[in-house]
Amino acid sequence: MDIKRFLNVWQQDAQQIMPLSPANFPKVLTGKEAIYNQYKSLPGNFTSMRFPREIYPTSNPDVVIVKYAGIIPLKSGGTYNNNYVGIFELKNGKISTFTEYFDPVILSETFGMQLESNFNVKTTEASVEKVSFISEGLILKGNLYLPAGFDASKQYPAVIVTGSWTSVKEQMAGLYAQKLAQQGFVALAFDFRYWGESEGQPRQYENPEAKTIDIKNAATYLLSLPYVNSNELSGLSICASAGYMAKAVSEDTRIKKLVTVAGWLHTPLVAKMIYDNWPDKYEGLIAKGNAAAEKFRKTGTTDYVVACSDTNPNAAMYVPNGIFPYYIDPALGAIPEYTNNFALMSWPKWLQYDAIASSHNISQPVYMIHSEKAALPDGARQFYSNLKGSKKTEWINEYSQMEFYYKEDAVNTAVTKAAEWLKS
Numbered sequence: 001m002d003i004k005r006f007l008n009v010w011q012q013d014a015q016q017i018m019p020l021s022p023a024n025f026p027k028v029l030t031g032k033e034a035i036y037n038q039y040k041s042l043p044g045n046f047t048s049m050r051f052p053r054e055i056y057p058t059s060n061p062d063v064v065i066v067k068y069a070g071i072i073p074l075k076s077g078g079t080y081n082n083n084y085v086g087i088f089e090l091k092n093g094k095i096s097t098f099t100e101y102f103d104p105v106i107l108s109e110t111f112g113m114q115l116e117s118n119f120n121v122k123t124t125e126a127s128v129e130k131v132s133f134i135s136e137g138l139i140l141k142g143n144l145y146l147p148a149g150f151d152a153s154k155q156y157p158a159v160i161v162t163g164s165w166t167s168v169k170e171q172m173a174g175l176y177a178q179k180l181a182q183q184g185f186v187a188l189a190f191d192f193r194y195w196g197e198s199e200g201q202p203r204q205y206e207n208p209e210a211k212t213i214d215i216k217n218a219a220t221y222l223l224s225l226p227y228v229n230s231n232e233l234s235g236l237s238i239c240a241s242a243g244y245m246a247k248a249v250s251e252d253t254r255i256k257k258l259v260t261v262a263g264w265l266h267t268p269l270v271a272k273m274i275y276d277n278w279p280d281k282y283e284g285l286i287a288k289g290n291a292a293a294e295k296f297r298k299t300g301t302t303d304y305v306v307a308c309s310d311t312n313p314n315a316a317m318y319v320p321n322g323i324f325p326y327y328i329d330p331a332l333g334a335i336p337e338y339t340n341n342f343a344l345m346s347w348p349k350w351l352q353y354d355a356i357a358s359s360h361n362i363s364q365p366v367y368m369i370h371s372e373k374a375a376l377p378d379g380a381r382q383f384y385s386n387l388k389g390s391k392k393t394e395w396i397n398e399y400s401q402m403e404f405y406y407k408e409d410a411v412n413t414a415v416t417k418a419a420e421w422l423k424s
Helices: 003-007 032-039 104-118 172-182 208-223 241-251 268-275 281-299 344-351 357-361 377-386 408-423
Strands: 010-017 028-030 053-057 063-073 079-091 094-102 127-135 138-146 156-162 186-190 228-238 257-261 304-306 341-343 366-370 391-395
Touching: 003 032, 010 032, 028 032, 079 104, 094 104, 127 172, 127 186, 127 208, 138 172, 138 208, 156 172, 156 208, 156 241, 156 408, 172 186, 172 228, 172 408, 186 208, 208 228, 208 241, 208 344, 228 241, 228 408, 241 257, 241 357, 257 408, 268 281, 268 344, 281 344, 341 344, 357 377, 366 377, 366 408, 377 391
Parallel strands: 010 094, 156 186, 156 228, 228 257, 257 366, 366 391
Antiparallel strands: 010 028, 053 063, 063 079, 079 094, 127 138, 138 186, 304 341
């Protein structure tokens, strides 16, 4: 097997997904380097490799399904013969995503304790499960990230992870949850009611009080799992959900620690100072929101504005000149799961929300990660000053608000520091 020639058929950012991998084998390989690392040791361990196959084209010329069998004599003796179904998704003639299904029992029984060395893997990849739980009669959908080598008979520390306003679980919350799972935590990212895959009407309705209740019910769900240590349940919040999470923590001592990352922490006065720069100004937005709420109550019809735009000054987030492209760049946060709408009736609850008030009532330890380049650094300082219990703050000033959502160095730094503190 010529590994270099093999790599030539992959896109640089390609993924190999193996949903049925056993616990000590990665479920996802991201990027050519990760794919190379897994396959580079195979020629040294296998005498030869043959894959009799049947190819099934689909209606999409860039998607091919292949059924194949592996006939692989091992240099250490014996053979590794497995059965596979692979789905190849191509981009510009190269593999962008390869989803491979195989028998994990055959893989584990053939290699046993030598699995990692034969395939040159020592996985820290988190696995993920689709989950759901109830919040005030509504079904909320989540992704539960589990540590590598997860063992349901053991107990793990757990973290509820929440993201920015208008966001869904596949954005920054999911990224942080995945990385926390790689650090040994069970981590839950979920869609709040009205958002993403979760139930609730109207859609794309930013309701801080409802989100706080959803966080408490996420805690109830996690604490129902036998492998979650009830004494090590924490919350990690990014951007606007810092206020929602803080409120939940102040009211629910089952959540033992709080981490905020680039928390957007505003008061109504600060909101007025910011949104008086919008075309409708602070009071006008509240009036429009109240009218939209009354219309929804009477007719069930929801009025929307675009959530984020670089051309529309009436958007909930107007970002001219690409000042923060996260929500409108498909390479960042403008993913298929995200709906770029904002219910007008959100404005009164959002603008009049006091995200700092709960800081007076938190008794649990708090760790705040912020930056002078992030949103409302004075709000973070005020929140921190109000805390009466154990607290720590970390100013990582090289990163901006949005960079804490997606930039690898910023996210890894925040997650590493948060994980160390949560374990302390």
